[in-house]
Amino acid sequence: MKTNVISPDSTEESSGNTTKPLILVTNDDGILAPGIRALISVMAEIGNVVVVAPDKPQSAMGHAITINDTLYINKISVENAAISEYSCSGTPVDCVKLAVNEILHKKPDLCVSGVNHGSNSSINVIYSGTMSAAVEAGIEGIPAIGFSLCDSDWNADFETIKSFIRIITLQVLENGLSEGVVLNVNFPKLKEKEIKGIKICRQAKAMWMEKFDKRKTPQGKDYYWLTGEFVNQDKGEDTDEWALEHGYISVVPVQFDLTAHHTIQHLNTWNLNE
Amino acid sequence: MKTNVISPDSTEESSGNTTKPLILVTNDDGILAPGIRALISVMAEIGNVVVVAPDKPQSAMGHAITINDTLYINKISVENAAISEYSCSGTPVDCVKLAVNEILHKKPDLCVSGVNHGSNSSINVIYSGTMSAAVEAGIEGIPAIGFSLCDSDWNADFETIKSFIRIITLQVLENGLSEGVVLNVNFPKLKEKEIKGIKICRQAKAMWMEKFDKRKTPQGKDYYWLTGEFVNQDKGEDTDEWALEHGYISVVPVQFDLTAHHTIQHLNTWNLNE
Numbered sequence: 403m404k405t406n407v408i409s410p411d412s413t414e415e416s417s418g419n420t421t422k423p424l425i426l427v428t429n430d431d432g433i434l435a436p437g438i439r440a441l442i443s444v445m446a447e448i449g450n451v452v453v454v455a456p457d458k459p460q461s462a463m464g465h466a467i468t469i470n471d472t473l474y475i476n477k478i479s480v481e482n483a484a485i486s487e488y489s490c491s492g493t494p495v496d497c498v499k500l501a502v503n504e505i506l507h508k509k510p511d512l513c514v515s516g517v518n519h520g521s522n523s524s525i526n527v528i529y530s531g532t533m534s535a536a537v538e539a540g541i542e543g544i545p546a547i548g549f550s551l552c553d554s555d556w557n558a559d560f561e562t563i564k565s566f567i568r569i570i571t572l573q574v575l576e577n578g579l580s581e582g583v584v585l586n587v588n589f590p591k592l593k594e595k596e597i598k599g600i601k602i603c604r605q606a607k608a609m610w611m612e613k614f615d616k617r618k619t620p621q622g623k624d625y626y627w628l629t630g631e632f633v634n635q636d637k638g639e640d641t642d643e644w645a646l647e648h649g650y651i652s653v654v655p656v657q658f659d660l661t662a663h664h665t666i667q668h669l670n671t672w673n674l675n676e
Numbered sequence: 677m678k679t680n681v682i683s684p685d686s687t688e689e690s691s692g693n694t695t696k697p698l699i700l701v702t703n704d705d706g707i708l709a710p711g712i713r714a715l716i717s718v719m720a721e722i723g724n725v726v727v728v729a730p731d732k733p734q735s736a737m738g739h740a741i742t743i744n745d746t747l748y749i750n751k752i753s754v755e756n757a758a759i760s761e762y763s764c765s766g767t768p769v770d771c772v773k774l775a776v777n778e779i780l781h782k783k784p785d786l787c788v789s790g791v792n793h794g795s796n797s798s799i800n801v802i803y804s805g806t807m808s809a810a811v812e813a814g815i816e817g818i819p820a821i822g823f824s825l826c827d828s829d830w831n832a833d834f835e836t837i838k839s840f841i842r843i844i845t846l847q848v849l850e851n852g853l854s855e856g857v858v859l860n861v862n863f864p865k866l867k868e869k870e871i872k873g874i875k876i877c878r879q880a881k882a883m884w885m886e887k888f889d890k891r892k893t894p895q896g897k898d899y900y901w902l903t904g905e906f907v908n909q910d911k912g913e914d915t916d917e918w919a920l921e922h923g924y925i926s927v928v929p930v931q932f933d934l935t936a937h938h939t940i941q942h943l944n945t946w947n948l949n950e
Contacts (some may be wrong), residue, residue, distance in 0.1 A: 463803045
């Protein structure tokens with residue numbers, strides 16, 4: 403695979419069988435990551451695939467977008483001519499916006515993001531570029547799934563999860579997703595035969611206990627690396643963390659209406675207008 | 677105000693009256709923005725203030741964190757010795773993490789973020805660095821409020837909203853906030869006397885219709901600027917957009933459990949394990 407410096411086509415037509423769904427693939431680890439290559443290979447069996455992914459790693463970018471800088475797209479030559487691939491200089495969310503508006507010029511039938519190298523379960527959903535790309539697609543009314551494998555290794559084994567990615571994707575295409583909902587799918591680091599099944603879960607109440615690694619530059623100035631320890635305070639057996647720890651694939655429906663509706667009544671008792 | 681290159685104190689003690697609440701102030705427009713200067717001035721009347729804010733604009737950074745780069749903190753000399761200020765090289769969320777772990781070495785009683793130059797109502801909450809800083813504080817168990825003024829001008833009039841910031845902040849300190857909830861406060865661009873009051877709202881169902889501004893570099897390569905038009909599809913009179921359009925300050929309780937609980941029962945009817 404090589405990067406060309408030519409511009410993207412002015413309009414990307416879905417090639418091949420037009421009865422197949424048009425599937426947009428993106429990620430946050432960058433277009434060359436093994437995780438997205440595995441995801442592309444599964445999607446190519448299901449639909450017509452267009453890939454628009456960051457040209458470099460964009461992990462932990464959350465829902466960042468590029469408003470104070472320029473954006474570039476490069477069309478990439480790929481061996482399988484039925485698949486179109488574009489690398490983008492922006493964030494994962496930028497990739498989705500550019501794909502819909504400047505490459506596809508229409509909404510795809512599905513957007514899949516990942517497979518992320520590392521967990522996006524529980525609170526990680528908030529920091530994740532992979533999941534933010536899926537959420538952005540959801541905001542634009544496109545059914546979307548983020549896939550993540552609980553193994554941060556660049557050479558993690560993605561073969562073992564391909565059959566499950568296929569099952570979940572086909573179910574989303576068959577059933578659709580409720581308005582305002584996207585799926586956060588996490589795979590345990592297990593062999594295919596060790597995986598017990600797929601569980602619908604809620605987001606565990608967990609967090610990172612930060613620990614900054616403080617160092618000195620050669621010139622004597624302090625600087626920090628962000629590190630931390632993941633702490634799961636939630637013992638519920640309906641959570642994604644429980645499922646993953648017990649050998650299941652976790653599927654959490656994620657929404658982008660952040661309103662804490664249950665607190666509105668209480669807040670209306672406050673003295674805000676006196 | 678000048679930036680020093682000295683390191684932060686190893687431990688930041690709350691100075692002044694120790695019965696006053698310890699208030700962490702941050703933002704996404706950068707530590708020199710008029711919006712945060714206005715917020716600091718209100719907080720200085722209420723509590724002991726420590727400011728940890730980005731050293732440059734970090735708008736639309738969402739919940740991005742810095743995991744692949746180093747982080748720097750600089751203590752800043754300020755005229756009012758009762759206030760400690762630090763600029764940070766990272767994102768708004770990095771600022772909160774560094775403040776709690778490396779500067780305060782404890783949780784403040786309150787974290788306030790802003791005042792943002794521009795709206796963070798409805799879907800903007802997801803892209804906003806201002807709100808992501810408040811959400812990060814919430815994740816760490818700190819009561820938190822994000823404040824935004826619906827005026828993107830650098831010289832917007834923040835004086836007119838100071839009395840309302842004070843009211844809302846005192847109510848949060850008095851009543852506390854439910855676990856897992858932070859407040860998203862937006863002010864209409866109106867004179868103080870024109871503001872009709874404060875309304876508790878839900879996040880409007882609105883979105884951005886992107887429109888990329890496509891240009892050519894002097895070398896002939898295409899590039900893009902992200903622009904767009906805000907579209908509010910939600911006519912509900914209980915939304916933040918309705919409140920702002922009708923002269924009210926909107927207060928939306930925001931949660932970071934993103935689970936779409938209402939869809940779990942339906943998803944359990946899918947054929948995922950057959």
